[in-house]
Amino acid sequence: xxxxxxxxxxxxxxxxxxxxxxxxxxxxxxxxxxxxxxxxxxxxxxxxxxxxxxxxxxxxxxxxxxxxxxxxxxxxxxxxxxxxxxxxxxxxxxxxxxxxxxxxxxxxxxxxxxxxxxxxxxxxxxxxxxxxxxxxxxxxxxxxxxxxxxxxxxxxxxxxxxxxxxxxxxxxxxxxxxxxxxxxxxxxxxxxxxxxxxxxxxxxxxxxxxxxxxxxxxxxxxxxxxxxxxxxxxxxxxxxxxxxxxxxxxxxxxxxxx
Numbered sequence: 001x002x003x004x005x006x007x008x009x010x011x012x013x014x015x016x017x018x019x020x021x022x023x024x025x026x027x028x029x030x031x032x033x034x035x036x037x038x039x040x041x042x043x044x045x046x047x048x049x050x051x052x053x054x055x056x057x058x059x060x061x062x063x064x065x066x067x068x069x070x071x072x073x074x075x076x077x078x079x080x081x082x083x084x085x086x087x088x089x090x091x092x093x094x095x096x097x098x099x100x101x102x103x104x105x106x107x108x109x110x111x112x113x114x115x116x117x118x119x120x121x122x123x124x125x126x127x128x129x130x131x132x133x134x135x136x137x138x139x140x141x142x143x144x145x146x147x148x149x150x151x152x153x154x155x156x157x158x159x160x161x162x163x164x165x166x167x168x169x170x171x172x173x174x175x176x177x178x179x180x181x182x183x184x185x186x187x188x189x190x191x192x193x194x195x196x197x198x199x200x201x202x203x204x205x206x207x208x209x210x211x212x213x214x215x216x217x218x219x220x221x222x223x224x225x226x227x228x229x230x231x232x233x234x235x236x237x238x239x240x241x242x243x244x245x246x247x248x249x250x251x252x253x254x255x256x257x258x
Contacts, residue, residue, distance in 0.1 A: 001067055001068070001070045001071065001072070001073065002071070002072045002073070003051055003072075003073045003074075004072070004073070004074045004075070005050065005051050005073075005074075005075045006074075006075055006076055006077040007047075007050060007075055007076075007077065007078075007079040012027075012029065012047035012048065012079050013027050013047070014026065014027050014046050014047055014048050014146055015027065015146065015149050015150060024149045024150050025150055025152065026046060026146065026150040026152040026153050026171050027046065027047060028044055028045075028046075028171060029044070029045050029046060029047035029079065029080075030042065030043070030044060030080060031043045031044075031045055031050060031053075031054075031079065031080060031081070031082060032080065032081050032082070033054055033057070033058075033082045033084065034081065034082070034083045034084065035058070035063065035084045035085075035086065035090060036084070036085060036086055036089065036090055037083075038090075040063070041057065041061075041109065042109065043057070043109050043175065044109055044171070044172070045170055045171065045172065045175045046146065046153065046169065046170045046171050046175070047079050049168060049179045049182070049183075050075050050079055050082065051073060051075060051182065051186070052168070052178070052179040052180075052181075052182030052183050052185075052186060053170070053175055053178050053179050053182060054073065054075075054082050054084065054182070055067055055070065055073070055181075055182040055185050055186065056177070056178030056179055056180070056181035056182030056183075056185065056213070057175075057178045057182075058070075058084070059178075059181055059182075059185060059212060059213050060177070060178055060181055060208075060209035060210075060212045060213050061212070062212050063090065064086065066185070067185040067186065068087075069086055069087055069088070070084060070085070070086060070087070071085045071086060071087045072084070072085045073085075109172065109174065109175075120208065120211050120212070120231070120234070120235045121211075121235070122235050122236040123192070123210075123211055123214060123215065123216040123235055123236050123237050123254070124192040124214070124216055124236075125216065125236065125254045125255065126192070126193070126195065126216035126217050126238065126254065128195065128217055128238070129162065130240075130248040131162070132159060132161070132162045132195070133195075133197065133219050133240060133242050133248055134242060134246055134248065135162060136157050136159055136164065136197040136219070136242075137197070137221060137242040137246075139157075139164065140155075140157075140199065140221070142167075143155070143157075143164075143167035144167065144169055145169075146169045147169060152171065153169045153170060153171050153176075154169065154170060154171070154172065154173035154175075154176045154198070154199045154200045155167055155168065155169045155176055155198075155199045156168050156173070156176035156177045156179070156180040156196055156197070156198045156199070157180070157196065157197040157198075158180040158181075158183060158184060158189075158194055158195075158196060159194065159195050159196075159197065160189070160193050160194045160195070161193070165183070165184070165189065165194070166180060166183045167180075168180045168183065173198055173199065173200025173201070173206065174205065174206065174209065176198065176199075176200075177196060177198055177206065177209055177210070178209070180196060181209070181213040181215070184213075191213055191214040191215050192214050192215075192216060194215055194216075194217075195215065195216070195217035195218070195219065195238075196210055196215050196217070196218050196219070197219045197220065197242075198218070198219070198220045199220070199221065200220065200222065201220065201222045201223070201224070201225070202218060202220050202222065202223070202224035202225070202228045202239060203224070203225040203227065203228045204225065204227040204228050204230075204231055206218070206228065207224070207228045207231045207232050207235075207237060207239070208231060210237060211231070211232075211235040211237050215237075216236070216237060216238060216254060217237070217238040217239075217240065217254075218232070218237060218238070218239055218240075219239070219240040219241065219242060220240075220241055220242075221241065221242055221243075221244075222241065223241055223249075223251075224239050224241075224251055229251050229252060232251070232252050233252045236254045236255075237252070237254060238250065238252060238253050238254040239251040239252050
């Protein structure tokens with residue numbers, strides 16, 4: 001895969017200084033993604049890690065199976081347009097029929113075209129330790145420089161066997177998760193051995209993203225929704241919440257219902 005990220009040599013502001021109260025605000029950035037010359041999505045995001053965001057979003061939307069499906073990715077200098085060329089053609093259809101499935105997105109993201117819906121594949125079972133999640137929960141805020149400045153973004157932590165691989169922030173929890181998935185794809189990290197810890201809630205669409213990325217464990221400081229739990233059980237995804245007390249609540253463990 002060839003990546004031509006023209007924003008790499010420039011500086012896109014993620015933080016905007018405002019005269020009101022002398023405080024900093026998170027920047028909202030618009031990005032249009034065009035795949036094989038067809039507009040596929042418009043994203044509202046934080047203007048950093050755009051290559052990770054696009055690759056992760058293509059994976060979690062089921063548009064590609066792996067980063068190897070991408071032949072070339074180009075991001076314009078202003079960071080407002082990303083063009084992706086896949087190694088094979090992509091048959092897409094308008095997304096209007098599935099509009100209800102993306103209703104919980106917390107930013108103004110728009111999916112313009114997608115593949116015909118396919119049944120989710122089950123993820124591989126992960127043998128994990130509750131201490132791994134407790135360690136991540138205890139570190140919430142450490143790697144979140146943007147949150148400390150703006151108090152207006154979500155974060156997603158990618159871990160593996162107790163090791164923190166990366167922390168990604170964005171104004172949307174979906175985008176933060178996509179960036180973490182994109183990081184794994186770009187660095188050749190095998191997702192079946194990883195887990196995600198999000199600072200946002202775990203409804204159906206977040207669960208689907210984790211499953212499509214091949215991540216076997218999704219955790220948060222919040223609870224899942226009923227539909228999120230139903231899909232996780234069906235796909236063999238482990239869902240867990242780390243309470244403020246440090247107690248780990250396992251909603252489904254990838255093997256059976258809780």
